[in-house]
Each structure stands twice: as structure tokens, then as C-alpha cells.
Amino acid sequence: MLLKLAWRNIWRNRRRSLIVFISIVIGAISILFLEGITNAFLNQMLFNQISLSTSHIQIHKNGFRDNKVIQNFVPSPDVVETILSTQSGVKAFSKRGITFGLLSSAENSSGIYLTGIEHNREGQISKVKSTIIDGHYLTGEKGEILLGKKLAEKLNVNIGDKVVGMANELDGSIGSDVFRLVGIFETENSEFDKTNIFINLNQFQSMLKIPGQVHEFAIVLNDHKSADEINEQIKNKLNNKAYEVLTYAELLPLLILQIDLSKESMFVVYFIVGLALIFGIINSMLMSVFERINELGILLAIGMKTTKIFGMILLESLLLGLFGTLIGSAVGGILITVLSDTGINLSLFADSLNSYGIGAILYPSVSYSELIGVLVTIPIVSIVGAIYPAVKAIKLQPVEAIRYI
Amino acid sequence: MEIIIAEKIEKIYQDNGVPVTALKDVDIIVNKGEFLVLAGRSGSGKTTLLNLFGALDNPTKGEIKFEKYHLAKMNKKELSELRLNKMGFIFQAYNLIPVLTAIENIEFSMMLLGIPEKTRRERALSLMKELEIDQLADKRPGEMSGGQQQRVSVARAIVNNPTVVLADEPTANLDSKTASNLLDLMQKMNEEKKITFIFATHDKQIMERAKRLVYLEDGRIKQD
Known part of the structure; x- marks a missing residue:
């Protein structure tokens, strides 16, 4: 009442x-x-x-996150690949070669973040493939390169145009290659589009004379909430301080x-x-x-x-x-x-x-x-x-x- | 059997800082089953005395005993329980709860006693039939006449079988016929259920029916 x-x-x-x-x-x-x-x-x-580049978990040589030099490649990529192939909860993974360099066209040049990717695997890791607005994604052919729209505008290049990429080799000398622009992407992140370029991993390795070497394993999980748990499992399986295995939370602390x-x-x-x-x-x-x-x-x-x-x-x-x-x-x-x-x-x-x-x-x-x-x-x-x-x-x-x- | 014993009661109010004596040296004993009227002019102290009997106010001096209870020694919670269990109140302006229906108003004090819903509904309906107001059960106070509201307030006052019902000018807002009917009802309750009624009034109709008339003047009992 x-x-x-x-x-x-x-x-x-x-x-x-x-x-x-x-x-x-x-x-x-x-x-x-x-x-x-x-x-x-x-x-x-x-x-x-996460979907542009970070993924849910990354594996590098220990110290790579703080010092992204070409020498810091993953110690035994085959071992890592075997572990990841059998790791539960992993949806997809891809190897990457990463370095800083310079990209030049006939009219201009720009400092870049050069990433060599496995064209057939990276599509499951990064959404760059779905943001192509002109041309096509990498197919594995020699000389292919993907540029962000902002960078393509800066360099004043269009699909089919040639650009020259340069970066330091292991011994400090300059490795370079000629690429033909096959695709232009435009993501929601304009800063990403200005600096990131993608080439095929095998060409990255041959240009910088590091055959078979990679700097990063990018891993996407079935459920991002299990990142900490799977991260620990991978660490335990690698059981080696030569690696750094990091979740997206550790990679994106800010x-x-x-x-x-x-x-x-x-x-x-x-x-x-x-x-x-x-x-x-x-x-x-x-x-x-x-x-x-x-x-x-x-x-x-x-x-x-x-x-x-x-x-x-x-x-x-x-x-x-x-x-x-x-x-x-x-x-x-x-x-x-x-x-x-x-x-x-x-x-x-x-x-x-x-x-x-x-x-x-x-x-x-x-x-x-x-x-x-x-x-x-x-x-x-x-x-x-x-x-x-x-x-x-x-x-x-x-x-x-x-x-x- | 004595139910209220008031000894040397004095009540002084502060009216804008000026002390006003409402009661002075009042001694009175109320016995069970009385139909007692406190009469007197406005300001004579009858309502003040009624409020003191009802533990609604405290005397400035003196002591009031209700059955075995010394009111001055009881805290707020104990006084609430005493009022709920032993007393019923009827006010001049009826003072039913406007958002409750007649039957809910009667049930309300039973609800405060923790009586189960089914029991209190049955008891309220039975009492309403006895008081011939069962047809008003679902009406809210705003939908009833003054006489009807006052009959409901009588039902509310007696539903918990109190020792005493304290009525302050219960007929003041009623025409003489309605007032007479209401008084018949209260007399019936007094005679049949042996409920003690104490009125504060200057209504001659009530005074004529009183078994005991206490006349107050200037805060003192002039005639008993």
C-alpha cells in the first residue's frame, strides 16, 4: 500500500x-x-x-619496437610460423618486412614507412586491401607498389607511373628499386596514408639483400578479448627472450x-x-x-x-x-x-x-x-x-x- | 478503569516570542467507556488538552499517564506505536488521505500495524457495512460529501479497536442533520464496542449527548 x-x-x-x-x-x-x-x-x-597495421598481436625480435632498424629481424621466422600455424585462437597471420626510406617520383620525394607484405595473407590482417580507390591490390608481381592517396598526390603520380624506393641495407649502403604504382588506397587515417607504402615481401627482401628475413609477424585473433591469454601462450611456446610478443594494448599504449x-x-x-x-x-x-x-x-x-x-x-x-x-x-x-x-x-x-x-x-x-x-x-x-x-x-x-x- | 490520568498540567506556547498559557493546573482522569466532551470557547484550551491526551504534544509542566504508560518518558517511536495501537483520531477537516479511496484510508492504519492485506480488506469492508458506508469503498475523499468523509474518518479511527477516540470538532463542518447522524454512530460505537470517546467541541449537539462534560475556561477546568 x-x-x-x-x-x-x-x-x-x-x-x-x-x-x-x-x-x-x-x-x-x-x-x-x-x-x-x-x-x-x-x-x-x-x-x-588494429585493422590498418597493428593487428592483435605482433612478434618481433626483442627491441624492435624501440629501435626499428633493418638489422632487428625476427631470429627464426620458421619456428614462429610453425607455432602460429598450430596456435588456437589465431585467425590469420602474416610476415612483414619493415624499414624507413625515401620514395621519389619524377616531381617530388617523401620520407616513407616501407612495408613488405605477403600479398596473399596481408588481406586478412589489414584492411588496406579494402580501401583501394584506384588500381588494384598487390598480386605478387615484381615491382608492384601501393601508395596512400595523400602521398600519391604529393608525388603527383597515378596508376602505372614509376617511383623509386630507397632504404638502408644491413651494411649502411643504400638499396633501391624501381616500382610501378598499381594501387592507391585511402583510409580514414590521413596520417597513415601520407607515410605508409606497401610492396611485396620478396621484393623488399631482395632490394635490401635480406633474403628470408622478416621484421614482424602480425597476428589477428578470432576474438580480440583473448589477446592477453594467447599472447602468453605464444610467449611460453617461443620460450626465448630473443623475441618480443606484444598485444595491441602494449603496442598502442597512448x-x-x-x-x-x-x-x-x-x-x-x-x-x-x-x-x-x-x-x-x-x-x-x-x-x-x-x-x-x-x-x-x-x-x-x-x-x-x-x-x-x-x-x-x-x-x-x-x-x-x-x-x-x-x-x-x-x-x-x-x-x-x-x-x-x-x-x-x-x-x-x-x-x-x-x-x-x-x-x-x-x-x-x-x-x-x-x-x-x-x-x-x-x-x-x-x-x-x-x-x-x-x-x-x-x-x-x-x-x-x-x-x- | 482509568485510562488517562493528567496531573497538574500546564502548557505554555510561544507566540512570536511571547509566552501564552493555554492550560494551567489541569487535573483530570478519564475512565474507560466515557463519552466525554471538553467544552469551552475558542482559546479555552480544549484542543490543547485533547492533543496532550493524544501524545501529539508535550505539556510544559505536569504528567500524563495513558494506561500504564508515562507519556513524558516515551520517545517518538514509542509514542507513534501507542497512538497506532491505542488511539483513534477524528479531525475537524476529516483529513483523509486524498489519493487513497475510502476503503484504503480505513485499511491504512491496519497496514501500519502489519495486518495482512486480505484480513484488513475484510475487516475494513465489514466495518464499512456496519457504518453503512460500504457503497463509498472505492470513492476518493474528493468524490465524497463532508458527512461521508467524516463517517470514513470515524471508521479509520476505530478500525484498530482503540482504547480511546479523540475527536477535535468533528461536526464543525457538517450540517446539523449530518452531524446528528454521525453522533448517533459514535454513540453506538461507544455503547456497543465500549470505545472511549473524548471530544473537543463547542457544538451543543455533542454536549447534549455527553455522559460527562468538562468545561474549560482560560486554560483551567471550570466545571466537570
């Missing part, structure tokens, strides 16, 4: 309760939407990094830190929205208590304990908060579900987004834990907001309250 009484009390002043109810609904939608957008930014940054910070900064959003809601609820519940002083006096007179009156006021606020949050979460959830499918088109800001490695279309998403966070936090805020009015209510003296006009 207390529940019934609390529920009916809420709707005594419909307009006031509706204002609080709507503010709670809007609060819940705002938090969910903001979480969704933040997740869209962060997930896309992470996903793009991005992971940024994601963690962004998630933690959501508490600030919770705090601001919560603060706004608390004052709204305090105001509304105080008015509700002052309007009912006489009635509260009667309840005290007929023997209702102060704890029950306290509970009744909190219950009224909790019900308002709970239903507001449920409706807000449902509306927010539907909105995010729709937008996660259609995306939010931010083409107007495409250039600046691309410089952060984010596409022009954002796909917001919220996790169950974030949804539960909203469903729990706002009702708690509602209860907290009702404490002061409830204290006011139980401090009433029955005689004075009954006489109150």
Missing part, C-alpha cells in the same frame, strides 16, 4: 512530476548518447589502428590510455547530469513535502512511524527516477541502436576526424555495463535528492503540522 500511496502521490501534481520525469528521461538519454558517441570515437580509433581516460571522464558527465538532477529533485520533493505538511501531520498523528514517512518520500523520488531512467534508457537505447546501424554522418568534419584516424561516419554503441550504470546511477541520484526533503518531513511536529495552513 505504501508503494501505491507513493505512486499516487507522485501524480498529485502532474505538471511538476512530469517536469522532473522529463528531466530524468533527458538526463538518461544524454548520458547514453554521450557514452555512445565517445565509444564510437574511441572504438573507431582503436579498430582502425590510445589505450586515452580510451581509459575517456571512460573515466564519463564520471564527470555523470556528476554534472547527476548534480543538475539532484537540485531538480530536491526542489520538486521539497515543494511536494511543503504542500502536504497537514497530511504528513495526520500520518504522524495516526501512528505512522517517521522511518516509514522517510521511506515514503524516498520511494516517491525513487519511483520517479526509476521510471524516468527506464523510459530514458529505452529511448536512448533505441536511438543508439538505430544510429549504430545508420551511423552519424560527420562529413563536414571529415578532414579533422581523419587526422585522428576516425572516419566521417560514427557508429555509436553502448555496452550492457554502461546501460546498467545509467539504470543504477540515476535512481540512486533520485534517492539522494529526496533525502533532504524527507528529513524535513520527519522533523515535523504532529500538532504544528496538523494546524499548518
Whole structure:
């Protein structure tokens, strides 16, 4: 009956309760939407990094991450390949040769990050293949090269044009080769497109005179959440300090830190929205208590304990908060579900987004834990907001309250 | 059997910092089954005394004993329990809970006692039939006349079988016929159920029916 009484009390002043109810609904939608957008930014940054080049796990010679020189190639690539071929949870892997160099066309030249790839395997590792906007992906033919759109524009080259690639060999002399542009890619990351070029691994090895040597194994897993576990298993199988086996979280520490910070900064959003809601609820519940002083006096007179009156006021606020949050979460959830499918088109800001490695279309998403966070936090805020009015209510003296006009 | 013993009661209010004596040296004993009227002009102290009997207020001096309980020695929670278990209240403005129906208003104090829903519904309905207000069961206070509301408030006051019902000007807002019907009802409850009724009123109808009339003037008992 207390529940019934609390529920009916809420709707005594419909307009006031509706204002609080709507503010709670809007609060819940705002938090969910903001979480969704933040997740869209962060997930896309992470996903793009992983799918462009980082992959889920990388294996190098120990020290390669800090010193990417041509001499630091993987000690026994055949051993690594055998282990990876039988490792459960591994979806695909590919060998890479990596070095820094210079790429020149007839008109211009540019410093580059030169990667030799296995054309038949790399397509499962990196999404560069799917971002080809002109020409085609590597086929294994001699002299093929892929350039990003920005770099092709800088060098002023088109499909079929020749470019010359140069990089240091093991002994410090310059190794070079002539390539013919077969494909131009354009990813969401403009910085990546400006500096990364791809050639066939065997040509990379012959140009730099390191036959059979590779600098990196890039591994994609069936489930990225198992990266730590599989990473440990691979380390144990290699059982050799000559290797460094790193997960994407270790390879992208700044991005992971940024994601963690962004998630933690959501508490600030919770705090601001919560603060706004608390004052709204305090105001509304105080008015509700002052309007009912006489009635509260009667309840005290007929023997209702102060704890029950306290509970009744909190219950009224909790019900308002709970239903507001449920409706807000449902509306927010539907909105995010729709937008996660259609995306939010931010083409107007495409250039600046691309410089952060984010596409022009954002796909917001919220996790169950974030949804539960909203469903729990706002009702708690509602209860907290009702404490002061409830204290006011139980401090009433029955005689004075009954006489109150 | 004595149910209320008030000795040397004094009550002084502060009205904007000015002390106002509402009761002075009041000694009174109320026995079980009485139909007692506290009468007097406005400001004579009758409502103040009624509130003190109901443990709704504390005397400035003196002591009130309700059955075996010394009210001054009880805390807020104990006083609430005493009111809930032993007392019923009827107010001038009926003061039913506006968002509850008539039957829910009657059930409310049973709910506070922790009586199961089925039992309290049966008991409330039975009492409503006895008071001939069962047709009002699903009506809210706003849908009832003053007389109907006051009958419901009588039902609310007696449903827990209290030792005493304290009624403050229960007929003040009713026409004489409705007031008479209501008083018939309360007299019936007094006679049949032996519930003690204490009224604070200046309604002659009630005074005429009183088994005992206590007349207050300027905060003192002038006539008993």
C-alpha cells in the first residue's frame, strides 16, 4: 500500500512530476548518447589502428619496437610460423618486412614507412586491401607498389607511373628499386596514408639483400578479448627472450590510455547530469513535502512511524527516477541502436576526424555495463535528492503540522 | 478503569516570542467507556488538552499517564506505536488521505500495524457495512460529501479497536442533520464496542449527548 500511496502521490501534481520525469528521461538519454558517441570515437580509433597495421598481436625480435632498424629481424621466422600455424585462437597471420626510406617520383620525394607484405595473407590482417580507390591490390608481381592517396598526390603520380624506393641495407649502403604504382588506397587515417607504402615481401627482401628475413609477424585473433591469454601462450611456446610478443594494448599504449581516460571522464558527465538532477529533485520533493505538511501531520498523528514517512518520500523520488531512467534508457537505447546501424554522418568534419584516424561516419554503441550504470546511477541520484526533503518531513511536529495552513 | 490520568498540567506556547498559557493546573482522569466532551470557547484550551491526551504534544509542566504508560518518558517511536495501537483520531477537516479511496484510508492504519492485506480488506469492508458506508469503498475523499468523509474518518479511527477516540470538532463542518447522524454512530460505537470517546467541541449537539462534560475556561477546568 505504501508503494501505491507513493505512486499516487507522485501524480498529485502532474505538471511538476512530469517536469522532473522529463528531466530524468533527458538526463538518461544524454548520458547514453554521450557514452555512445565517445565509444564510437574511441572504438573507431582503436579498430582502425588494429585493422590498418597493428593487428592483435605482433612478434618481433626483442627491441624492435624501440629501435626499428633493418638489422632487428625476427631470429627464426620458421619456428614462429610453425607455432602460429598450430596456435588456437589465431585467425590469420602474416610476415612483414619493415624499414624507413625515401620514395621519389619524377616531381617530388617523401620520407616513407616501407612495408613488405605477403600479398596473399596481408588481406586478412589489414584492411588496406579494402580501401583501394584506384588500381588494384598487390598480386605478387615484381615491382608492384601501393601508395596512400595523400602521398600519391604529393608525388603527383597515378596508376602505372614509376617511383623509386630507397632504404638502408644491413651494411649502411643504400638499396633501391624501381616500382610501378598499381594501387592507391585511402583510409580514414590521413596520417597513415601520407607515410605508409606497401610492396611485396620478396621484393623488399631482395632490394635490401635480406633474403628470408622478416621484421614482424602480425597476428589477428578470432576474438580480440583473448589477446592477453594467447599472447602468453605464444610467449611460453617461443620460450626465448630473443623475441618480443606484444598485444595491441602494449603496442598502442597512448590510445589505450586515452580510451581509459575517456571512460573515466564519463564520471564527470555523470556528476554534472547527476548534480543538475539532484537540485531538480530536491526542489520538486521539497515543494511536494511543503504542500502536504497537514497530511504528513495526520500520518504522524495516526501512528505512522517517521522511518516509514522517510521511506515514503524516498520511494516517491525513487519511483520517479526509476521510471524516468527506464523510459530514458529505452529511448536512448533505441536511438543508439538505430544510429549504430545508420551511423552519424560527420562529413563536414571529415578532414579533422581523419587526422585522428576516425572516419566521417560514427557508429555509436553502448555496452550492457554502461546501460546498467545509467539504470543504477540515476535512481540512486533520485534517492539522494529526496533525502533532504524527507528529513524535513520527519522533523515535523504532529500538532504544528496538523494546524499548518 | 482509568485510562488517562493528567496531573497538574500546564502548557505554555510561544507566540512570536511571547509566552501564552493555554492550560494551567489541569487535573483530570478519564475512565474507560466515557463519552466525554471538553467544552469551552475558542482559546479555552480544549484542543490543547485533547492533543496532550493524544501524545501529539508535550505539556510544559505536569504528567500524563495513558494506561500504564508515562507519556513524558516515551520517545517518538514509542509514542507513534501507542497512538497506532491505542488511539483513534477524528479531525475537524476529516483529513483523509486524498489519493487513497475510502476503503484504503480505513485499511491504512491496519497496514501500519502489519495486518495482512486480505484480513484488513475484510475487516475494513465489514466495518464499512456496519457504518453503512460500504457503497463509498472505492470513492476518493474528493468524490465524497463532508458527512461521508467524516463517517470514513470515524471508521479509520476505530478500525484498530482503540482504547480511546479523540475527536477535535468533528461536526464543525457538517450540517446539523449530518452531524446528528454521525453522533448517533459514535454513540453506538461507544455503547456497543465500549470505545472511549473524548471530544473537543463547542457544538451543543455533542454536549447534549455527553455522559460527562468538562468545561474549560482560560486554560483551567471550570466545571466537570
